Amino acid sequence: xxxxxxxxxxxxxxxxxxxxxxxxxxxxxxxxxxxxxxxxxxxxxxxxxxxxxxxxxxxxxxxxxxxxxxxxxxxxxxxxxxxxxxxxxxxxxxxxxxxxxxxxxxxxxxxxxxxxxxxxxxxxxxxxxxxxxxxxxxxxxxxxxxxxxxxxxxxxxxxxxxxxxxxxxxxxxxxxxxxxxxxxxxxxxxxxxxxxxxxxxxxxxxxxxxxxxxxxxxxxxxxxxxxxxxxxxxxxxxxxxxxxxxxxxxxxxxxxxxxxxxxxxxxxxxxxxxxxxxxxxxxxxxxxxxxxxxxxxxxxxxxxxxxxxxxxxxxxxxxxxxxxxxxxxxxxxxxxxxxxxxxxxxxxxxxxxxxxxxxxxxxxxxxxxxxxxxxxxxxxxxxxxxxxxxxxxxxxxxxxxx
Amino acid sequence: xxxxxxxxxxxxxxxxxxxxxxxxxxxxxxxxxxxxxxxxxxxxxxxxxxxxxxxxxxxxxxxxxxxxxxxxxxxxxxxxxxxxxxxxxxxxxxxxxxxxxxxxxxxxxxxxxxxxxxxxxxxxxxxxxxxxxxxxxxxxxxxxxxxxxxxxxxxxxxxxxxxxxxxxxxxxxxxxxxxxxxxxxxxxxxxxxxxxxxxxxxxxxxxxxxxxxxxxxxxxxxxxxxxx
Ligand SMILES: Nc1ncnc2c1ncn2[C@@H]1O[C@H](COP(=O)(O)OP(=O)(O)O)[C@@H](O)[C@H]1O
Ligand SMILES: [Mg+2]
Numbered sequence: 001x002x003x004x005x006x007x008x009x010x011x012x013x014x015x016x017x018x019x020x021x022x023x024x025x026x027x028x029x030x031x032x033x034x035x036x037x038x039x040x041x042x043x044x045x046x047x048x049x050x051x052x053x054x055x056x057x058x059x060x061x062x063x064x065x066x067x068x069x070x071x072x073x074x075x076x077x078x079x080x081x082x083x084x085x086x087x088x089x090x091x092x093x094x095x096x097x098x099x100x101x102x103x104x105x106x107x108x109x110x111x112x113x114x115x116x117x118x119x120x121x122x123x124x125x126x127x128x129x130x131x132x133x134x135x136x137x138x139x140x141x142x143x144x145x146x147x148x149x150x151x152x153x154x155x156x157x158x159x160x161x162x163x164x165x166x167x168x169x170x171x172x173x174x175x176x177x178x179x180x181x182x183x184x185x186x187x188x189x190x191x192x193x194x195x196x197x198x199x200x201x202x203x204x205x206x207x208x209x210x211x212x213x214x215x216x217x218x219x220x221x222x223x224x225x226x227x228x229x230x231x232x233x234x235x236x237x238x239x240x241x242x243x244x245x246x247x248x249x250x251x252x253x254x255x256x257x258x259x260x261x262x263x264x265x266x267x268x269x270x271x272x273x274x275x276x277x278x279x280x281x282x283x284x285x286x287x288x289x290x291x292x293x294x295x296x297x298x299x300x301x302x303x304x305x306x307x308x309x310x311x312x313x314x315x316x317x318x319x320x321x322x323x324x325x326x327x328x329x330x331x332x333x334x335x336x337x338x339x340x341x342x343x344x345x346x347x348x349x350x351x352x353x354x355x356x357x358x359x360x361x362x363x364x365x366x367x368x369x370x371x372x373x374x375x376x377x378x379x380x381x382x383x384x385x386x387x388x389x390x391x392x393x394x395x396x397x398x399x400x401x402x
Numbered sequence: 403x404x405x406x407x408x409x410x411x412x413x414x415x416x417x418x419x420x421x422x423x424x425x426x427x428x429x430x431x432x433x434x435x436x437x438x439x440x441x442x443x444x445x446x447x448x449x450x451x452x453x454x455x456x457x458x459x460x461x462x463x464x465x466x467x468x469x470x471x472x473x474x475x476x477x478x479x480x481x482x483x484x485x486x487x488x489x490x491x492x493x494x495x496x497x498x499x500x501x502x503x504x505x506x507x508x509x510x511x512x513x514x515x516x517x518x519x520x521x522x523x524x525x526x527x528x529x530x531x532x533x534x535x536x537x538x539x540x541x542x543x544x545x546x547x548x549x550x551x552x553x554x555x556x557x558x559x560x561x562x563x564x565x566x567x568x569x570x571x572x573x574x575x576x577x578x579x580x581x582x583x584x585x586x587x588x589x590x591x592x593x594x595x596x597x598x599x600x601x602x603x604x605x606x607x608x609x610x611x612x613x614x615x616x617x618x619x620x621x622x623x624x625x626x627x628x629x630x
Contacts, residue, residue: 313508396457
């Protein structure tokens with residue numbers, strides 16, 4: 001009797017009792033789908049966090065920070081905390097530099113017609129939308145002319161506009177920030193999933209960096225962003241600018257390039273999500289083992305129920321090996337089918353999660369492979385004892401069994 | 403073909419030993435048709451299980467085709483059951499979830515007969531027992547007599563030299579029972595050795611030779627009663 005025939009016969013046995021076979025594989029199915037979904041969620045979350053740190057625009061950007069922000073401990077009294085205009089001028093002189101800009105970030109109260117709302121303020125260059133992840137849904141983005149002229153223009157997030165104004169049109173209205181009137185030139189929706197946004201709420205104000213400096217001159221410019229031209233060695237250029245800033249302007253080791261800092265941050269985030277995935281994954285693994293115990297239980301019942309069948313097969317010339325393999329293959333097939341269904345359910349689950357949370361959940365082939373191998377393994381381990389019991393049945397007892 | 407000498411089978415029940423077969427001496431030659439007759443509980447089935455290599459004697463020796471059975475490995479015994487012996491049981495013992503054809507194919511499957519050949523032979527055998535049109539029926543869609551014919555077709559699948567039947571008419575009405583015995587007789591006429599176990603004297607009488615068993619012992623001088 002070859003393997004193909006044994007598989008077919010096992011499949012027939014599984015099919016002839018569909019409900020029981022399904023209930024038997026349910027534990028495996030749930031365990032596997034949980035593992036697939038959790039791993040997908042973990043990887044998606046990690047990808048989302050990294051994407052927030054590393055948007056495409058930031059890929060060719062050098063971030064230069066006062067040294068103190070990169071190192072733990074209290075700042076020295078003579079430490080530089082904020083960049084000056086002189087620093088920016090120096091950086092712009094380097095060849096290979098596309099643009100030098102800065103962003104400001106803080107909290108501000110936005111008022112209109114007696115209503116006051118606390119919001120997150122994001123200020124930067126005319127391409128702030130690419131850095132802070134938002135899309136203009138109504139009106140327009142501020143331009144480089146707005147930035148150069150320190151124009152008093154803002155964009156509001158939809159929820160903030162909702163809170164400030166009762167009716168349309170909202171574009172063209174005036175709001176008060178820092179005691180100054182500003183014109184609303186557009187409505188801008190933050191990206192659907194923004195990890196920081198989900199902690200900080202959804203009320204945002206966006207404006208040119210120059211305007212923000214006028215309103216809040218005491219906010220420090222704690223980061224200088226240098227966008228390099230394509231093909232330029234970003235790390236090398238970054239080091240040269242930092243050296244120039246330190247020696248020529250500040251005469252100390254006041255600045256540092258942040259690639260190292262972000263790489264470390266990414267690594268930490270990766271580690272945290274990996275540990276989380278591992279912990280939740282092990283819980284799902286326990287569910288799998290419990291499922292395996294269920295399979296073993298049903299297989300034992302099945303051997304008892306089919307005692308007579310076993311006796312008949314033995315009388316027709318089945319060897320112990322054939323009987324053993326018959327039950328073992330049946331058990332493996334049950335857990336493997338459970339595993340495959342679990343993978344399908346897990347993939348669906350992660351697609352649903354992606355639609356609901358906006359997290360870029362990614363089902364890894366690795367997780368699928370491990371799940372399938374593991375469920376086969378469970379089928380083998382939990383099937384071997386019942387199969388062995390079946391093979392060792394005394395054929396006479398089996399034939400007398402009514 | 404069959405040589406039993408001093409075969410004894412005992413079962414232990416608590417403190418007591420129960421002797422089910424007691425010092426059996428029996429020889430069956432190739433081509434014979436033997437009835438083993440005795441009342442219920444006399445040890446007939448136990449004897450058949452030993453003859454069929456499904457069970458081993460407590461003491462004594464059993465030679466089948468000249469080979470001492472107690473020396474064969476489990477693997478070799480399985481081969482003997484598969485190739486050399488055909489079993490027919492009182493309760494048919496068909497596998498309920500398989501069609502008649504699949505049931506007949508089963509011994510050939512264990513023998514490694516290729517699929518096509520298996521199909522062909524199963525249909526041929528079912529034709530021989532008059533069930534060509536029932537090949538795709540499940541056992542519970544067949545009458546008792548039809549089930550027993552399927553069981554006989556299955557027993558013949560690998561062309562065994564010995565057919566062992568344990569009360570094959572026990573679950574059938576007498577007319578159907580007669581038909582089944584007719585089938586055995588015609589198989590025997592074609593050269594098959596048949597050992598038929600029964601408690602029914604009318605059935606036993608149709609064999610050429612009758613062996614009586616009582617309380618696990620063969621009753622001597624009872625070999626001449628069968629039909630001439
Ligand atoms: N496994 C066993 N353990 C104990 N006693 C048994 C066992 N198998 C059969 N017997 C006993 O052996 C006797 C003969 O049984 P059996 O061969 O089935 O008789 P028959 O087929 O002639 O009716 C019965 O009394 C039965 O109870
Ligand atoms: Mg009996």
